[in-house]
Amino acid sequence: MGRAPTFDAAAVVRAARDVFWAHGYEEASLPDLESATGLSRSSIYHAFGSKRGLFDAAVTSYLDDVTRPRLRPLTAEHVAPDALAAYLSSLRDALTAAGSPAAAHGCLLLNASGAPVAHDPAVRATVAAYRDELRAGIGRGVAARHPDLPAAEQDRLAEACTALVVAALLVVRVDPDAAARSLDAATGLAAA
């Protein structure tokens, strides 16, 4: 067989994910990733093939450990009528909590959508798929809150809420207050 790795792959990916989250793909340098993961370049390249390979693993970790858990009440089999309001509220808390990664850096994936790495169609597809997950969950939350509304009206509402959530995640880095107001606007729409 040969020698076994001396590191915990999952922990390495989490550490790298936080670096990419904080700095973005391009500005996360290999020295940054080396010191954050405790691995040397060779080990990184041996385990992940390239900086991009490590980034892909970090994105998977981000989706599985960060975004999907918060979205779960909107993706479970039964969605409570107040699940959407609770989701918006918890996201608002995360975006206004001093020191939280989300407050400081927004969304790893949406940030990447504006960066050079988004030239890669695979990255764009990942971002689009993430937005679709968000939109689907919010759609189910709207349906649970307003079951008697016409489908077209539900769609309009869900679309507006999704756009406001995306807006909040995109602007939180540069204007946290605006992000909070954006989520408040979404909450107001969803409750009406």
Next chain:
Amino acid sequence: MGRAPTFDAAAVVRAARDVFWAHGYEEASLPDLESATGLSRSSIYHAFGSKRGLFDAAVTSYLDDVTRPRLRPLTAEHVAPDALAAYLSSLRDALTAAGSPAAAHGCLLLNASGAPVAHDPAVRATVAAYRDELRAGIGRGVAARHPDLPAAEQDRLAEACTALVVAALLVVRVDPDAAARSLDAATGLAAA
């Protein structure tokens, strides 16, 4: 006196602005700017001091020639009741017109807000000021459309519309359809 410049400064700034618009500050390399402007490094540095100086001139050109003209109906002395709807519609057209710079690259300034150059407080202030201009114009549009609404309600509406416009400008690069839906949501809110 000495030798006179052989180039048209305004045209040079416009060319540089388009490069920054398309590629962002960091990814606009000096060779890119040289070929787009027709100037060599020496002339650029002589005229603008640094890459950053050229960027600042490009931002000014962007605000004066791109964003403010479209916003004008909302900043003029008298604002028509349908000025906001017209603004949203014209922005939607710009973001869906194949080949237009806005459709392909969104907003030069908002794109910069997520880039490393935004670490500079001056750049962040410029972005915030731009958002304030947008917010103020939309606020006047809301007031013209719904003069009898309570001020607090007008503010909520204007805030939501501004967030949806910002969201559209930020996501258009990666998902033009989502940008259009975001503006449609804003139009729906403003009309109601």
Next chain:
DNA sequence: CCGATTCTGTACCGGACGTTCCACAACCTA
């Protein structure tokens, strides 16, 4: 026409980047 001043092109600098190479250390199987 002369000299000062200003613009412009070429070559170059130091530094950072992602990636690769190579020698060596560690572990498995036989």
Next chain:
DNA sequence: TAGGTTGTGGAACGTCCGGTACAGAATCGG
């Protein structure tokens, strides 16, 4: 214990970056 396989560290590579130095060309006032 020997041989093959795999993980690890460190040095090196080629490339690109923004910025600068310098020499020459162009145009001014006198």
